[in-house]
Amino acid sequence: MSAARPPEGARSSERSEEVSTKPLLELHGVHTHIAAYHILHGVDLVVPQGQVTMLLGRNGAGKSTTLRTVMGLWHASQGSVVLGGKDITAFATPQIAGLGVAYVPENMGVFADLTVKENMLLAARSAKRAEQMDAARLQWIYKMFPAVEKFWNHPAGKLSGGQKQMLAVARAIVEPRELLIVDEPSKGLAPAIIDNMINAFAELKAQGVTILLVEQNLNFARRLGDTVAVMDNGRVVHAGRMDAFAADAQLQQSLLGLAI
Incomplete structure (x- = not known):
């Protein structure tokens, strides 16, 4: 695939590693309630600027709710969402989109x-x-x-x-766009299409787009991610470099129940 340029126009676990790149998106102690259900229980998440951050976790861990909270589709009941140094916690979805954020839902x-x-x-x-x-x-x-x-x-x-x-x-x-947020882009795709999708995201990253992806395909995550955050029970329980996480099968097994 060509690399043509586009036109002008956590709370971490004890094993987390520091990320040197400045953050574009930060969540601090975010709680989200949906009706009577308390889904997010104090999410701390850092998405470094110009990198691909993979958000992993078992089904029901709170990954999709985290994305929807960032986009203002559901509002945090506690904590803050900060984009480029601006607190957007109470912003409506159109306002967030107007700041250069695009969202692709799971459906x-x-x-x-x-x-x-x-x-x-x-x-x-x-x-x-x-x-x-x-x-x-x-x-x-x-x-x-x-x-x-x-x-x-x-x-x-x-x-x-x-x-x-x-x-x-x-x-x-x-x-x-400044930030692209995508929920499970590889779900149900054939391997050849997955390869094409990975190449496309890599090209977007090369043009300076920051990307946050929820993903269940660990091989997809390993090939594309710079940083990783793993969620469980509505919290981020591990955050660090994707390459280090991909090399630690024991950590993958303990957090996800499977390994790359």
Whole structure:
């Protein structure tokens, strides 16, 4: 895959290692309640600027709730969410998106009855018509996700699961972003599509985009992640370098119940 440039436009465990890069996103003691349920129990998380942070954990650990809390879809009942030094804890989702944050949920959020073009246009807030979208940026996206160009005028609901995932990520980056948040990008994808997705995220990182990914595929996490945070029971129980975590099978087994 080409490396074309885009157009201009925890609370840690005792085994955690320090991260030298300054943080873009920080969560401090975040608690989140959903109706009567207390889901997050004091999440401390640091996402270094310009790096890929993997958020791992067993099912029900609170990973997706953490992402939704960052995006303001659910609001923290205690603690703070800080983006680029700005406290965004009480911000509404549109305000957070306006700060250069894009979010791809686990269900991808693709509008099945709209074409690929129409899905992309909805995300391009600076354009009212397809012709007004940044042509150079679209060409860059096509190089990473050829299916977006190939099925441009097709209903998104007719795409395969992998193609829908590509569309969801492409839509998130149709305009320049500071932070990309993606929930389980490799879920249900074939190995060849996973490789393509990894290459795309690596290219985005090379252009300075900070990325936070929830992932269950440990091999995907190992290949792409710079830092890792592991959640359990609504808390971050380990944070550190991904390479160190990938090399410690005993730690993986104790925290996740499986090893890379």
